Amino acid sequence: MSASHKLGLFKGFGVEMEYMIVDRDTLQVKPISDEVLKAEAGELTSDVERGSMAWSNELVLHVLELKTNGPAPELASLAQQFHQEVVRVNALLEPFNAMLLPTGAHPFMDPFTETKLWPHEASEIYEAYNRIFNCQGHGWSNLQSTHLNLPFGSDEEFGRLHAAIRLVLPLIPALSAASPVLDGRVSGLLDTRLEVYRTNQQKIPLIAGQVVPEAVFSQADYDAQIFQPMFRAIAPYDPEEELQDEFLNSRGAIARFSRGAIEIRIIDNQECPLADIAIVILVTEVLKELVSETWSRYEDQQKVETDLLASVFRSSLKNGPKTEVQDAAYLKLLGLTQTQATLEEIWGHFWNNVQKSPVFTPEISLSIDVLLEKGTLSERILKVLGESPSLDDIRAVYRNLAVCLAQNKLYEP
Template structure:
């Protein structure tokens, strides 16, 4: 719902710019209880209850709920290299400011102990009409609204020809992105059995109007006209009876895992859980960008083959990855072939990512980022590493202990591993 990339004076070509958004919870330092004080944080900085505070390359903004603050690039940046360092400085600045409230930022895509039905408070200030409309239609007290923090990646396209290539590549990569980014194995103080619980609740939180989220993987449409007709207009028609003022008749209503923003010529990837630090997030984002570049360059298969994949087939893979992460079995040999991987037996999504890291991902000049990605691919996504640290039947006390360690990782800018300092 926030606006991370203003439309440039002229559209950018593929990979000429990047927009990144990172969402964090504000919690009480000792108990980890969510604290609805994002407005106080912003007021302390600028003396007003604004939706956006700009600091050159990075901005802060509010989100739907008062316990979440978003850090984002202020307009497109030219490169993702070293971007984590800019985000990290703002994480530390905010933590310093929150100390007077005995509060801190907490990472991961969902709070493990929050009760959203009793603890949710919506943003009451500037631009809250949109939030009130969502709340009226869907009731935003629930994990799918009040307890999900994500990382968004905005990628530009110049015209329909570039949109076609970018949308085709993003659609086929979407199902396996959460294998790297899943960070939500716990809800309501219990292990859910899913690697990416945030995505599971996200895909169901607007079932009242199914066209808004669709199958999460967007439909096979590759031009502005087709997107308008097949994706946007059905959604606008279905929401209209619930939205008499037309507050939600905008592109941001679209809640697929990647949404086209023609008003600023970008596609926004939205299905990534946030990680334990900007370093880990930027490792994942750079890996995704390098694979997308290879797909668009037709490194393994022609563009026409990417375009032919129906969202139902891709969504089936996504659901397996939501459940099992890197351990998900890829039984669809045609899908594996899209990435040039020769797999005679059934292989896992984790094995496919290891192949991609070796084949197209080059981070040699960024040793910290390369190390973070190596940990994610070799030791498991953050969900798996959290579960390893928690054990099979964790108490609330143990959950707090592990998530306190994750908060330390966020403050230090490190990568989480059991029994190892960040």
């Protein structure tokens, strides 16, 4: 979103989706993202531009990122655009007997034996990460997300957007959890990806903080309270200063002042772009209501304790929509009058309030109805798998999810 420093609130949208490359028959990961990029570009490269869309490499060779090429003017048409890119990538993967696989985590990959890091250009940053953290674990090599970049045009706009995002962030896994299986087992969490994400840099806890970002509402405060302490903490491990940059920040939403945007990073990749974009639009419309003070004043939104938000977030990783919020003041900021509510009820309230917006095409609205009535993708997967599925059971469900991706259809078992 390089041009977005000129864009005001909700005047552009950067979306990125990460997909796994797997063998069509076995679903084992295939570390060939460089081959895909090369097949499209005609030469080895880390980025391919395709008009309004682009592809790029990630830390590991079995993951490919599809994204908008700069900020898109609106979100609804992106479901179709991302799907067209998926179709193109799958065509390029066919000669390798490979295909793209969606969801937040590969269900049975062994990250300690199967991880291959990107070895080509810009690999020195990846090597620095690997040296400090050992990027073999799930928290590095097996966590596929959908990122939403929202622009701000001034420090004032940054503050308002950051305040709104902090309030909504802990609620998002109740819509987007899509990683219930890891290491070939049902993990007991709906969002296993975010649990490993939360803990993968424990050596330097300041890098991710509590995932929900601190209550800071200006660039100067952000620098003083988030960036500088983090850079000081990693400095002993990073003498070349390769990582002391804003990308080091691993909170669930990170300020990218260099491009004038906040990036929300906690949405698990869904079964198809239609589902991802439905979540992204719903989240965006709720943020618009908060920023415009429909339910609560900006001054009050700033006062919410990070500890409270982080506890809701942590609970949501296990319980998803059934997570309970028992803080009346927080609920009041979100426009609810009761003293306690589940995340399911909160999203129902949000949907009732925003669904008349013209951005919700019939297709997007139907997708949101599926999420709110039939549950997160994790819950829909677990309905089929039960608590102790065999590897064959897991393969069968994830094969279906690869078909959902190829056809841009929601998974409704």
